[in-house]
Amino acid sequence: MPTTLEDHSAPSAHEQIVALLPWRANGTLSPAETARVEQHLAACPDCRAELAQCQALAAAVQDNTASWQPAPGSFERLMAQINQLEAKPAPVKPRPPTLFQRIQDWFGATPNPIRWTLGLESLAVAALLFFVLLPGLPTATNYETLSTGPAPTVASGHRLRLVFSESATIGEIQRLLQDIDGHIIAGPTALGVYTVALPATGQSEQSLANTLTSLRARSQVRLAEAIPDGGVP
Numbered sequence: 001m002p003t004t005l006e007d008h009s010a011p012s013a014h015e016q017i018v019a020l021l022p023w024r025a026n027g028t029l030s031p032a033e034t035a036r037v038e039q040h041l042a043a044c045p046d047c048r049a050e051l052a053q054c055q056a057l058a059a060a061v062q063d064n065t066a067s068w069q070p071a072p073g074s075f076e077r078l079m080a081q082i083n084q085l086e087a088k089p090a091p092v093k094p095r096p097p098t099l100f101q102r103i104q105d106w107f108g109a110t111p112n113p114i115r116w117t118l119g120l121e122s123l124a125v126a127a128l129l130f131f132v133l134l135p136g137l138p139t140a141t142n143y144e145t146l147s148t149g150p151a152p153t154v155a156s157g158h159r160l161r162l163v164f165s166e167s168a169t170i171g172e173i174q175r176l177l178q179d180i181d182g183h184i185i186a187g188p189t190a191l192g193v194y195t196v197a198l199p200a201t202g203q204s205e206q207s208l209a210n211t212l213t214s215l216r217a218r219s220q221v222r223l224a225e226a227i228p229d230g231g232v233p
Contacts, residue, residue: 013040017047025054157200158208159185162215163192163223172220180211195227 011019017040023029024037041048097105160182164173177183180198187194198211208226215224 014044014047017041017044018050021047021051022054024051025058158198159227160196160198160212160215161223161225161227162194162196162221164194165220165222168220176215176218176220180215193223 017037020029020033020037024034029037041051177196180196182196182198184194185197198208212224212226215221
């Protein structure tokens with residue numbers, strides 16, 4: 001007769017019933033499982049004793065759960081702790097620094113040479129705003145240009161149209177006018193054209209041509225032409 005190996009890994013019928021006893025004690029088995037357990041209990045006193053212990057343990061757990069109540073005064077202590085937490089002042093958030101404080105902090109962190117330079121520039125700007133905004137002071141319309149100021153008393157001779165280069169300074173323009181004995185009588189126009197009058201004495205046509213040639217050779221002059229008699233300046 002061949003020998004067969006027993007499968008020791010599979011639980012026996014008794015072990016399966018023992019695993020179901022806790023569920024039989026709390027009444028959660030299906031009808032089929034309940035019938036199977038009852039059939040086994042009828043012939044197994046060990047399982048009946050195990051079931052009795054499971055039922056006693058379940059009854060003790062239910063009694064402790066039903067009879068548990070919080071200790072006297074625990075609710076009052078809990079509410080007192082909550083009130084204490086609510087009474088604590090909320091942390092005060094620091095206010096953001098104002099613009100003046102930021103400028104002051106930045107100015108304090110600046111090296112001394114740069115600080116003095118900025119201070120002098122600030123004083124210059126403040127003085128400029130003071131003179132511009134202070135009532136009663138002369139307005140910006142009282143400035144003088146090259147074409148304002150007292151005109152020479154000599155009678156005017158030929159007149160010229162001059163356009164100076166953008167790089168020409170006021171000093172260079174004034175020296176140029178002195179060289180030709182001329183003075184500005186109008187301008188500048190929207191296109192930057194000045195009208196210059198020459199003295200009447202000693203201004204022949206040849207002298208006028210020489211003056212134009214000299215002006216056109218200057219780097220400070222972009223345009224130089226004579227205005228015909230009766231022409232528009």
